[in-house]
Amino acid sequence: MAVEAQIPYQEAMELHDPHSWITKYWFSQDHKVIAIQYGITAIGVGLVALVLSGMMRLQLGFPDQFDFIDPEAYYQFITMHGMIMVIYLLTALLLGGFGNLLVPLMCGARDMVFPYVNMISYHVYFLSVIILLASYFVPGGPTGAGWTLYPPQAILTGTPGVDWGILLMLGSLAVFIVAFTMGGLNYVTTILQARTRGMTLMRMPLSVWGIFMATVLGLLAFPALFVSAIMMILDKTIGTSFFMPAVVSIGDSLDYSGGSPLLFQHLFWFFGHPEVYIVALPAFGIVSDLISTHARKNIFGYRMMVWAIVAIGVLSFVVWAHHMYVSGMHPWFGFFFATTTLIIAVPTAIKVYNWTLTLWRANIHLTVPMLFAIAFVITFVMGGITGLFLGNVIVDVPLSDTYFVVAHFHMVMGVSPILVIFGAIYHWYPKMTGKMLNDTLGHIHFWVTFLGTYIIYYPMHYLGFVGVPRRYFANGEMAIIDESVIMLNQTITIAALIVGVFQIVFIWNLIYSYFKGRDAGPNPWKATSLEWQTPETPPRHGNWAEKLPTVYRWAYDYSVPGMKDDFIPQTEPRTAEETAAGRTE
Amino acid sequence: MADTGQQHPISVYFWIWALLFVFSAASYMVDYLAFQGYTRWTLIIIFMMLKAGFIVAIFMHMRWERVALITAIMVPPGALLVLVGLMAMESDYTWLTRVVYLGADPAPVPLPPPSH
Amino acid sequence: MAEATGLRNLQLVNDWADDVAVFRAVPWGKAMMWIFLLSDTFIFTCFLTSYMTVRMTTAEPWPNPSEVFALEAFGVPVPLLLIAIMTFILITSSGTMAMAVNMGYRRKRVPAALLMLVTAVFGAMFVGMQMFEWTKLIVDEGVRPWGNPMGAAQFGASFFMITGFHGLHVSAGVVYLIIVAVRVWRGRYEEKGYDIIEITGLYWHFVDLVWVFIFAFFYLW
Ligand code: HEM
Numbered sequence: 001m002a003v004e005a006q007i008p009y010q011e012a013m014e015l016h017d018p019h020s021w022i023t024k025y026w027f028s029q030d031h032k033v034i035a036i037q038y039g040i041t042a043i044g045v046g047l048v049a050l051v052l053s054g055m056m057r058l059q060l061g062f063p064d065q066f067d068f069i070d071p072e073a074y075y076q077f078i079t080m081h082g083m084i085m086v087i088y089l090l091t092a093l094l095l096g097g098f099g100n101l102l103v104p105l106m107c108g109a110r111d112m113v114f115p116y117v118n119m120i121s122y123h124v125y126f127l128s129v130i131i132l133l134a135s136y137f138v139p140g141g142p143t144g145a146g147w148t149l150y151p152p153q154a155i156l157t158g159t160p161g162v163d164w165g166i167l168l169m170l171g172s173l174a175v176f177i178v179a180f181t182m183g184g185l186n187y188v189t190t191i192l193q194a195r196t197r198g199m200t201l202m203r204m205p206l207s208v209w210g211i212f213m214a215t216v217l218g219l220l221a222f223p224a225l226f227v228s229a230i231m232m233i234l235d236k237t238i239g240t241s242f243f244m245p246a247v248v249s250i251g252d253s254l255d256y257s258g259g260s261p262l263l264f265q266h267l268f269w270f271f272g273h274p275e276v277y278i279v280a281l282p283a284f285g286i287v288s289d290l291i292s293t294h295a296r297k298n299i300f301g302y303r304m305m306v307w308a309i310v311a312i313g314v315l316s317f318v319v320w321a322h323h324m325y326v327s328g329m330h331p332w333f334g335f336f337f338a339t340t341t342l343i344i345a346v347p348t349a350i351k352v353y354n355w356t357l358t359l360w361r362a363n364i365h366l367t368v369p370m371l372f373a374i375a376f377v378i379t380f381v382m383g384g385i386t387g388l389f390l391g392n393v394i395v396d397v398p399l400s401d402t403y404f405v406v407a408h409f410h411m412v413m414g415v416s417p418i419l420v421i422f423g424a425i426y427h428w429y430p431k432m433t434g435k436m437l438n439d440t441l442g443h444i445h446f447w448v449t450f451l452g453t454y455i456i457y458y459p460m461h462y463l464g465f466v467g468v469p470r471r472y473f474a475n476g477e478m479a480i481i482d483e484s485v486i487m488l489n490q491t492i493t494i495a496a497l498i499v500g501v502f503q504i505v506f507i508w509n510l511i512y513s514y515f516k517g518r519d520a521g522p523n524p525w526k527a528t529s530l531e532w533q534t535p536e537t538p539p540r541h542g543n544w545a546e547k548l549p550t551v552y553r554w555a556y557d558y559s560v561p562g563m564k565d566d567f568i569p570q571t572e573p574r575t576a577e578e579t580a581a582g583r584t585e
Numbered sequence: 586m587a588d589t590g591q592q593h594p595i596s597v598y599f600w601i602w603a604l605l606f607v608f609s610a611a612s613y614m615v616d617y618l619a620f621q622g623y624t625r626w627t628l629i630i631i632f633m634m635l636k637a638g639f640i641v642a643i644f645m646h647m648r649w650e651r652v653a654l655i656t657a658i659m660v661p662p663g664a665l666l667v668l669v670g671l672m673a674m675e676s677d678y679t680w681l682t683r684v685v686y687l688g689a690d691p692a693p694v695p696l697p698p699p700s701h
Numbered sequence: 702m703a704e705a706t707g708l709r710n711l712q713l714v715n716d717w718a719d720d721v722a723v724f725r726a727v728p729w730g731k732a733m734m735w736i737f738l739l740s741d742t743f744i745f746t747c748f749l750t751s752y753m754t755v756r757m758t759t760a761e762p763w764p765n766p767s768e769v770f771a772l773e774a775f776g777v778p779v780p781l782l783l784i785a786i787m788t789f790i791l792i793t794s795s796g797t798m799a800m801a802v803n804m805g806y807r808r809k810r811v812p813a814a815l816l817m818l819v820t821a822v823f824g825a826m827f828v829g830m831q832m833f834e835w836t837k838l839i840v841d842e843g844v845r846p847w848g849n850p851m852g853a854a855q856f857g858a859s860f861f862m863i864t865g866f867h868g869l870h871v872s873a874g875v876v877y878l879i880i881v882a883v884r885v886w887r888g889r890y891e892e893k894g895y896d897i898i899e900i901t902g903l904y905w906h907f908v909d910l911v912w913v914f915i916f917a918f919f920y921l922w
């Protein structure tokens with residue numbers, strides 16, 4: 001089968017058109033509907049996690065003022081907040097949501113290669129969310145082990161939710177991984193095997209590249225979490241000792257013996273560091289497209305950007321133990337992992353330079369998506385630089401487990417991807433609904449979120465420097481807790497509550513604009529990539545007309561000199577002048 | 586996309602089948618003849634790799650695939666080699682600390698199974 | 702596309718630089734199965750690495766597999782006898798599977814389906830023997846996931862977990878084989894072609910492949 005010979009097959013792909021409400025909105029096999037399902041569910045649990053963080057802030061800002069927050073509840077908030085944000089919100093939304101939405105549209109495919117599996121993927125994800133949330137309704141409540149779930153403490157008395165919560169958490173993660181695998185296999189196979197004519201890998205929009213690499217990372221990194229979840233479940237339920245050394249707990253020596261807690265940490269971070277990039281890479285990709293489109297300029301150094309994504313993906317498998325500098329691991333590892341960690345900063349920095357150079361002397365349109373994109377670049381630089389500090393063993397040792405680390409990872413993997421997600425929703429909402437989101441509401445949402453973020457996270461660096469520890473319910477009478485710490489904690493709490501509440505503006509905008517928004521037309525941003533060239537808006541099931549589109553150029557032909565329009569869609573054949581001028585790519 | 590797949594003479598499969606038998610028997614003999622130390626490990630690993638190699642190359646048809654597929658599948662497990670290597674170092678170190686600081690016996694002998 | 706520089710002459714580079722598909726002539730299902738197996742490789746390797754770690758870190762003695770898994774034959778204990786038989790069965794099933802693939806591509810659907818069913822029978826035999834092995838271990842040798850009379854508790858834990866997970870893969874494979882075999886038999890793939898048998902085969906050979914590693918690392922170490 002020659003490559004070209006696959007196209008008729010793709011064009012004639014069997015699509016199961018919906019026959020009833022339930023096959024249209026619930027058991028739909030259309031990647032766009034599945035994307036929205038993933039999106040709504042993820043944002044739903046994300047709001048739960050947001051509320052939880054608000055409660056933590058209440059305790060930190062105004063200790064002991066709120067009776068319903070006792071130490072147990074606080075640890076449960078922390079754990080559920082962290083896990084939901086990283087896995088059930090960011091991973092699910094970026095890959096399940098945007099992966100599903102963008103991959104077939106941007107590659108010029110009718111749908112994912114196996115729509116049925118794709119549909120199941122969402123429902124299994126939904127199940128994992130239910131299991132996770134169920135832990136609030138079992139005796140003892142959810143686990144309070146922290147999102148890293150380190151044994152032995154995670155399964156020993158003294159940690160909240162040690163009976164049911166931890167099992168539901170581990171079970172839910174395992175189910176999530178099954179869901180992710182079903183979706184992920186689809187995204188990867190679609191990108192590799194089902195692009196349209198002319199769509200080479202080096203013409204793919206960077207969004208697809210980011211999603212592709214992140215999915216590959218997920219498929220290879222989640223197994224480590226899956227395996228550790230299974231082993232911890234066994235340790236907890238039938239008393240194996242994989243992770244459990246001989247322990248004396250509250251005066252009793254337990255039946256465990258000889259296991260290795262460090263093994264868990266290694267497995268967890270063998271998953272955990274790539275996970276960081278599972279969240280970051282789709283954001284990198286999407287933001288590149290936002291910047292290029294709204295700055296009306298081709299992305300600077302496209303090839304470099306692609307190779308940087310690939311390099312980051314590869315390197316992210318050899319840096320994991322930089323999260324374990326104070327764990328008592330093999331003393332030689334610090335050197336190895338600090339070195340690899342600093343090397344991975346190189347391709348990351350290249351990406352930042354290229355975003356900046358794309359903006360350089362560009363025709364910048366300060367639309368809402370663009371504001372979010374610029375905010376991302378700034379925030380990511382902030383977080384990335386503190387990462388360099390933490391990557392060095394000697395610097396990390398005193399900073400480890402302080403608020404400095406909290407500031408670092410919120411900047412880099414918390415706020416940054418969230419900013420991109422907001423930008424992306426403002427950018428693609430018109431395609432999905434045919435309506436523009438309201439601009440004024442968008443600006444209010446942006447400025448409150450962006451400035452608020454800095455009031456929240458910037459002071460945390462300082463708190464970390466003076467030594468405020470991470471994951472403490474109350475700081476008590478420690479000498480370091482002086483007036484400045486107390487005041488900053490109050491400020492942060494107030495800012496966090498305001499930012500949290502203001503997200504209602506965003507949700508309201510989504511609902512309001514769906515009914516009352518301005519008509520968007522097929523291509524409101526005058527963008528080049530394929531999803532804006534669909535025959536209908538919103539695209540119908542199957543995306544394209546009888547024939548799949550043909551691609552003649554990359555996705556970044558903005559402001560090409562000598563052309564009439566300031567953008568040339570990827571479907572536009574090359575003109576004679578272009579060929580004469582030797583422009584081939 | 587009808588019948589574009591892997592088509593090879595049946596005799597190839599019989600050959601590999603026989604070879605896998607031979608290698609399995611050989612690795613079994615390593616245990617039966619109670620080789621120890623480096624000889625044991627070298628032999629076990631060699632036979633294991635041979636068996637794995639033939640299964641992947643012939644039965645799974647990797648040998649006849651294009652380089653693009655071969656590399657896509659064979660390169661990523663390299664990450665696992667890093668994991669295995671570093672975990673081996675780490676385990677040695679943990680074991681050492683247990684012997685040095687917790688006074689564990691460096692060469693313990695297992696008891697025989699109860700049914701013998 | 703790009704100028705025909707030196708790199709473009711390499712098949713590898715050329716394939717990756719192509720439009721539509723990277724893996725030429727590879728159907729979607731087959732590509733997806735390969736990628737799934739890659740992911741599954743990571744799962745099994747993580748299991749085996751964990752086993753290696755607990756085995757290397759424990760300061761308790763590790764029970765000697767060749768004694769523990771010995772079986773009486775004609776009055777003498779033969780080390781690893783059952784495991785050797787299981788290995789041969791699994792290899793044989795891989796052989797019948799490979800021939801099923803071959804028959805499928807020759808469009809001999811009945812022999813193909815029959816060979817798949819034979820493969821499934823071998824798989825079921827393997828699982829059956831594994832159940833026998835587990836029973837013997839639990840009842841006669843007193844091995845439990847949380848401890849055993851010979852030495853390190855991790856022996857039983859790793860053994861039951863790893864062979865259990867592999868056994869689940871074999872069982873799932875048996876079900877998968879039967880489903881596909883019945884569909885092949887009924888002629889469901891006459892039009893679409895018989896890639897499906899090759900895809901099922903990939904999974905089955907992978908299960909065999911994993912066993913090769915378990916055999917070497919668990920029983921022979
Ligand atoms: C320049 C690149 C980066 C470097 C050098 C770096 C380095 C580090 C180091 C050394 C730690 C451990 C701190 C400690 O526990 O003492 C850490 C923590 C963390 N980093 Fe990064 N990082 C980088 C980029 C990122 C990115 C892009 C993300 C997410 C998108 C991220 C998310 C996190 C998270 C979530 C933690 C907290 C882990 C925990 O619970 O302990 N980092 N980072």
Ligand SMILES: [Cu+2]
Pocket residue numbers: 272273276319320322323
């Ligand atoms: Cu990391």
